[in-house]
Amino acid sequence: MISKTTQVRQYFEILQDSTCARLEQLESGHRFIEDRWIHHEGGGGQTRILQNGVIFEKGGVNTSAVRGTLSDSLARRLEVNPQRYSASGISLVLHPVSPMIPTVHTNFRYFELEDGAWWFGGGADLTPYYLFEDDVRHFHRVWKQACDAVDPSYHKKFKQWCDEYFFLPHRLEARGVGGIFFDYLKGDFEILFRFIRTCGNSFLESYVPIVETRLNEPWGEHEKEWQLLRRGRYVEFNLLYDRGTAFGLESRGRVESILMSLPPAVRWRYNFEPSAGSREDALVQVLRTPREWIQ
């Protein structure tokens, strides 16, 4: 009998393989490099990174399965007693070269405590630099289908959770146009694991068609500059607010694997605001007022 942790880890590794294979196909030649690493308390991970690709300026598809003891502050944050834990996850972030192709993030994780409690968490969200409404609707539609296949109540809840989670309070702006986000998902393991697999298997469908559609969209220096400035917001979110980043650094995970989410090149310009009515401004308006993209 294979433990729950092992079942989940094995699925994440298969998903990592199939996802990287499809992304390499898109890149026609550029390959992921792989680093395997060991966690100081037990377990480890496989970090796969692609840099300076034709489509992706930087991307990472990482799996990890670690064990350890919750620090007091981590236990407090999880609202449980300090004890041993195991955590398995897959994490993906892709930063495209073209500002016409959105950055995408997806992550699924399984957490188990010594006292027997366990839960799943995860989600997927899209961060465009220019707004193509069809792309946003496509992304949300795929994730709604994944949710609906397991529980028709999930999508509404997880879409809203995503809008709330990927929010920069100091900017009063969402990081992107949302997707789904969930955490502390407990219940029937078989059903929830099926949900996680349905999600994991939906990622490529949610994103690759957008890449293919926008690949030949023209852009120049102006659009690249805007992308670099917006990537600054991505950094602000990940370092100021992201729980996964905080958990990883606090539990002394592998820094280069955790911070692979940071974009390859970023700019901060003082008090920059796009001019009213511009395409850049159209994006900002949507980030300030999250929308319902599908019915």
Next chain:
Amino acid sequence: MISKTTQVRQYFEILQDSTCARLEQLESGHRFIEDRWIHHEGGGGQTRILQNGVIFEKGGVNTSAVRGTLSDSLARRLEVNPQRYSASGISLVLHPVSPMIPTVHTNFRYFELEDGAWWFGGGADLTPYYLFEDDVRHFHRVWKQACDAVDPSYHKKFKQWCDEYFFLPHRLEARGVGGIFFDYLKGDFEILFRFIRTCGNSFLESYVPIVETRLNEPWGEHEKEWQLLRRGRYVEFNLLYDRGTAFGLESRGRVESILMSLPPAVRWRYNFEPSAGSREDALVQVLRTPREWIQ
């Protein structure tokens, strides 16, 4: 009788003027732009920013004097009861174009509570991209002189505090080569205010000679790339650990004034390590093992 808060604020504004004037002289023509802003609970600030200068790619010299009520979490962090407060400060960050000129940061602040408690905090620290030991010694020497002029016990304590404060635990690296840092400095107001003025008046002397010495040091694409990568560490420190940034964002200060400290252009490259024995490696070695620069 002028209140302590007003005296300090007035000094910070004079210091802002004289500092900006000297930096503009260095820039021979490029000027700071000024934005005045109002805090939602009372008071406000003057943000002065220089971008795309000849010497400074981005720099800010900001003063603020705000009033408000401590949130529960801020009161907890300061280990006081929630109550009204006033805070005056000056904050400077300069990001040079040339990787041969170090980034510099200085900040002085005065904090007063409704219950009468007050304290000063502040410091100055240097973040080089390439190590010129003479420059580092000069910087430390000036700050030691400023400390010694008021209290011969200060420098040792505040130099160590700086090494401890500007440290990135996830990287096991200092942000730079140190300087001084102090907080919760309480006692005789006249003496401590004199210390703050001695410090404030030492800033230009601690930094401008370094700029002038390194201005014609040659550099190319390789050195610029290293500077951009190292600036990534600056961002990591400021967003993950800096108390001033956290306080500013949490007390809903003006975001663009707080985040003026972020560099204009930054890179993250996966798992980049300079080659052993290189000039880049020489810097990293010093950041991993803080030194005594002067006796």
